Every structure is written in C-alpha cells, then in structure tokens.
Amino acid sequence: MDASQMEPIPITRPLLGPEEEAAAVRVLRSGWLTQGREVAAFESEFGALVKAPYACAVSSCTAALHLALVGLGIGPGDEVVTVSHSFIAAANVIRSCGATPVFVDVDRTTQGMDADLVERSINPRAKALLVVHQIGMPCDLTRLLLIAKRHNLHVVEDAACALGSEFLIDGAWEWIGRPRGSVACFSFHPRKIISCGEGGMLTTQDSGLDRKFRRLRQHGMDVSDTVRHGAAQVVFETYLEPGFNYRMTDLQAAVGREQLKRLPFILERRRALAERYRTLLAELHGVQSPPEPAWARSNWQSYAVALPDGANQKEVMQRMLDLGIATRRGIMNAHREQPYRASSHALPVSEWLQDRTILLPLFPDMTSDEQDRVVAALGEAITCGAALSTA
Ligand SMILES: Cc1ncc(COP(=O)(O)O)c(C=O)c1O
Incomplete structure (x- = not known):
C-alpha cells in the first residue's frame, strides 16, 4: 500500500467515548448549562487528584494564567520573569496586566527555565516567576522555588501540559499542581492530556487567592449563580472589583470529569x-x-x-x-x-x-x-x- 492509501496519523487524538457523550447529554437534559454543580464537582475531583486544597475551573489555561497574575496583584511597572520558549499565552497575559515579560533561556534537557540563568534577570521590579512545565516535562521547580524565595517572588506554574507529570521533592514523588508555588494553571485544550474542548484550572493552597479567582472569573460578583438560584430568600448580588467572564460551562466540566477517570x-x-x-x-x-x-x-x-x-x-x-x-x-x-x-x-x-x-x-x-x-x-x-x- 502506498502512503496515499494509508490513514493519516494526526499529531494527537483525544480519547473520548460513550461516557463523555452520556455526560454531555446528562447536562443538556438538566437544563443548567453554564458554571454550576458539574463545575464544582470537577474542581473537587481535580483538586483531590493533584492534592491541591483549592481548585478553580475557568474557560482556558490562558484565562487561568491571567487570573493568577491579576490575583497576585501584578500590574503596570512590574516585571514577570519567564521563558520565551513556550506558547505565547504566557507572554500575552503578562502584557495584558500592563507588566513586562523578562525572558530567560531554557535548559536543553527539560526545555524549562534555566535555574543557572534566572538570577541575573531579577531586578527590584520583578514580582513573580512564571515557570513552564514544557510539553509535560517538569522544570527544575526545586531550585526555582529556592531562588524565588530568596528574592521574595511569587511563583506561577504554567502546567498547561503537565497533568500527571511528577517530580521528586524532599525525597518523594509528587504530582505537578499541588502546588508548591503560589498557583499552578492547567489546560484542557484537545492537545493536552485530558480535554473538554477548552478549559483551564487554577490550583492553590491559598484560600484567599482561591476566593479572588472565583470572584474574578465571574465579573467580580460576590455570590455564585448556584447559591443565588438555590436561595430561599431573594439575593441581591454586588460587584466587588472589575472582573471577567472566564467561566467554564457544566457541559465542559461533565466531560472533564469523565476524562479524569481515564x-x-x-x-x-x-x-x-x-x-x-x-x-x-x-x-x-x-x-x-x-x-x-x-x-x-x-x-x-x-x-x-x-x-x-x-x-x-x-x-x-x-x-x-x-x-x-x-x-x-x-x-x-x-x-x-x-x-x-x-x-x-x-x-x-x-x-x-x-x-x-x-x-x-x-x-x-x-x-x-x-x-x-x-x-x-x-x-x-x-x-x-x-x-x-x-x-
Ligand atoms: C505551555 C502552555 N501554556 C498555556 C497554553 C494556553 O492554554 P489554553 O489553550 O488552554 O489557553 C498552552 C497551549 O498550548 C501551552 O502549551
């Protein structure tokens, strides 16, 4: 058989089956399509898996990275030390905050930020390290965390591709996303490990940050739709700060929950x-x-x-x-x-x-x-x- 008769081989193919189909139908039949109970369940299942106390679902990893920086108070005049060698989303969200990305070269083995080079790029305007676990290979987080600590910097982990990746820390294997830095951000785009079409997740140990992410993904609103709709008393919502619409839908979350099982x-x-x-x-x-x-x-x-x-x-x-x-x-x-x-x-x-x-x-x-x-x-x-x- 010559090549023209053979099935093309794609770069990737998400693994989807009747379970995902049934989950989507379940949500469609429920009449509640946007961020609701399925999103809440997806968050708690995801958090349990990566051992993060808080997990907040959003519409993409780009949205997650943006919320991470806004939540950490990154703004005009600040610098975020990161890598150029990554999908452009990271540089774009730094710019969107009015901050400046400062690019550090990467290590040839991991394709992640070179811990030997990073310190020379840190000056008093630097507020955070945005490190990337590139194509699923953990970056040298142990050393990068120490450097960040020494310079009083937040650490945002771009873990878009790194669900299920592990690194050895304090003598034990640990999943990326616990997280060890301030926030880790995941993607559910079809090129990633699991997919629900589009979607992202922020994990953190910080309850205050998590509350902030939840407000910011929903226009800065102080109460969620599920609480408002389920309340026996009339609830008037208020808007505490300027926010975004970065909600994940229940359709996506239901598919994501099935993907987690796989x-x-x-x-x-x-x-x-x-x-x-x-x-x-x-x-x-x-x-x-x-x-x-x-x-x-x-x-x-x-x-x-x-x-x-x-x-x-x-x-x-x-x-x-x-x-x-x-x-x-x-x-x-x-x-x-x-x-x-x-x-x-x-x-x-x-x-x-x-x-x-x-x-x-x-x-x-x-x-x-x-x-x-x-x-x-x-x-x-x-x-x-x-x-x-x-x-
Ligand atoms: C390292 C990295 N970060 C962020 C993103 C953006 O993810 P999303 O498409 O979910 O916004 C990607 C997507 O390819 C990526 O590879």
Whole structure:
C-alpha cells in the first residue's frame, strides 16, 4: 500500500467515548448549562487528584494564567520573569496586566527555565516567576522555588501540559499542581492530556487567592449563580472589583470529569509509547530522543526529537506530511514574534530547540503500526532531506 492509501496519523487524538457523550447529554437534559454543580464537582475531583486544597475551573489555561497574575496583584511597572520558549499565552497575559515579560533561556534537557540563568534577570521590579512545565516535562521547580524565595517572588506554574507529570521533592514523588508555588494553571485544550474542548484550572493552597479567582472569573460578583438560584430568600448580588467572564460551562466540566477517570490509562499509555519511541528511534542515526532527568517523570504530552545536524526541519516535516504523518516544529519562542521582538537578548537554547526539534504524534490509542510508520517516515524524511541539502 502506498502512503496515499494509508490513514493519516494526526499529531494527537483525544480519547473520548460513550461516557463523555452520556455526560454531555446528562447536562443538556438538566437544563443548567453554564458554571454550576458539574463545575464544582470537577474542581473537587481535580483538586483531590493533584492534592491541591483549592481548585478553580475557568474557560482556558490562558484565562487561568491571567487570573493568577491579576490575583497576585501584578500590574503596570512590574516585571514577570519567564521563558520565551513556550506558547505565547504566557507572554500575552503578562502584557495584558500592563507588566513586562523578562525572558530567560531554557535548559536543553527539560526545555524549562534555566535555574543557572534566572538570577541575573531579577531586578527590584520583578514580582513573580512564571515557570513552564514544557510539553509535560517538569522544570527544575526545586531550585526555582529556592531562588524565588530568596528574592521574595511569587511563583506561577504554567502546567498547561503537565497533568500527571511528577517530580521528586524532599525525597518523594509528587504530582505537578499541588502546588508548591503560589498557583499552578492547567489546560484542557484537545492537545493536552485530558480535554473538554477548552478549559483551564487554577490550583492553590491559598484560600484567599482561591476566593479572588472565583470572584474574578465571574465579573467580580460576590455570590455564585448556584447559591443565588438555590436561595430561599431573594439575593441581591454586588460587584466587588472589575472582573471577567472566564467561566467554564457544566457541559465542559461533565466531560472533564469523565476524562479524569481515564487519566491513569492515558498516562500509562503515553509513557509506554514514549518508551517504545525511544527504543525505535535509537536505530535512526543522529536523531536524539528527549532526555528525562532522574528527578522528573514526564507525562509525554509531546514527544520532541532533535534532528540530526544538516537535516532541514521544514523539509523533514513536509516529507512526513506527504507520507500522511502530522508533526509540529519545536516549541515556539515568543521573542521571535512581532509583539516581543524588541524585548529580548539572544536566547540560544530556546532558539535551537525551536529550530532543531520536531514533535512526533503521540496519543493514547496510537497503535504499534502507527508508531512504526512514524519512525519509518522520519528515517525516510531525514535521508531525503539530507540528500536534498547536499544535492
Ligand atoms: C505551555 C502552555 N501554556 C498555556 C497554553 C494556553 O492554554 P489554553 O489553550 O488552554 O489557553 C498552552 C497551549 O498550548 C501551552 O502549551
């Protein structure tokens, strides 16, 4: 069979089934579609899973990151020390607060903020570190927390991709999101570990912050819809501060609750597939599989391989697409995009990772045949790309 007759292999495929369908129908039939009981249940189940005392659901991880910064009082004149090597949402929300993102280069192993470089970027205007557990690999949180403490900075964890990822702290494995910093923010976009279409979650240990997130996601209102609708007495709400509409719907939350039940299977499958990729890719000369530090357990939200020297990234990706296989280039760098071009010095590791790595398909119901096809196509694309560049 030639490639044109084979089923295309997508970059990801959310695992959804009759349970999610039934959950959505249950909500539709209930007549209550927006933030209500399902959202409250999703929050408590999610919080219990990551061992966070408070979990607040919102409409996306971008909304979660924005609320985290607003909740922590980040505003005009402040600096937030972060990475450029991430989805642009983090830089955008810092700007939306009127603050300035200060970009630090990343560590090549974890693709997270380089703890050796961060201190030189901290000045008296810095109010927070916004660190990213990139593509599911925990950043060096232990060291970054110590640095933040030394400089009296809040720590916001962008854990969009990191549900189920673990790191070793004080001699024990711990899930990302407990959280160790001030707030951790998760995403439920279809490229993430579990999905309900769109959605986000903030976890914190701080009850005051959690109360603030709940107000801010609902226009600054002092009472929730469920309390108001369930009250035997008439309730007049008040608006305590300017807020947003960052509500998650009950439709999304009901699907998210079913997704949480699948999480152990999803994590097991992703880890098994990553291990199998590592074995298969060892046969491809010059291709480097992603390393995993001894103190980290990735959920392998994405599997980023470094291409051999001389391989043309775009040509390799195009050849794979011609063979029916979707890939993505290495994680973007915000400082190379128009809004942030002026704001940074060179970030060589970030740029290298964007230009020299590609993300391969990886999703829970991926078959061995599909994985074999990806590896074969990568081998062919590299040979073909190398031939083209030497021709
Ligand atoms: C690291 C990171 N942070 C934040 C986001 C934004 O998430 P959302 O799409 O839920 O707003 C993404 C999305 O790709 C991401 O990868």
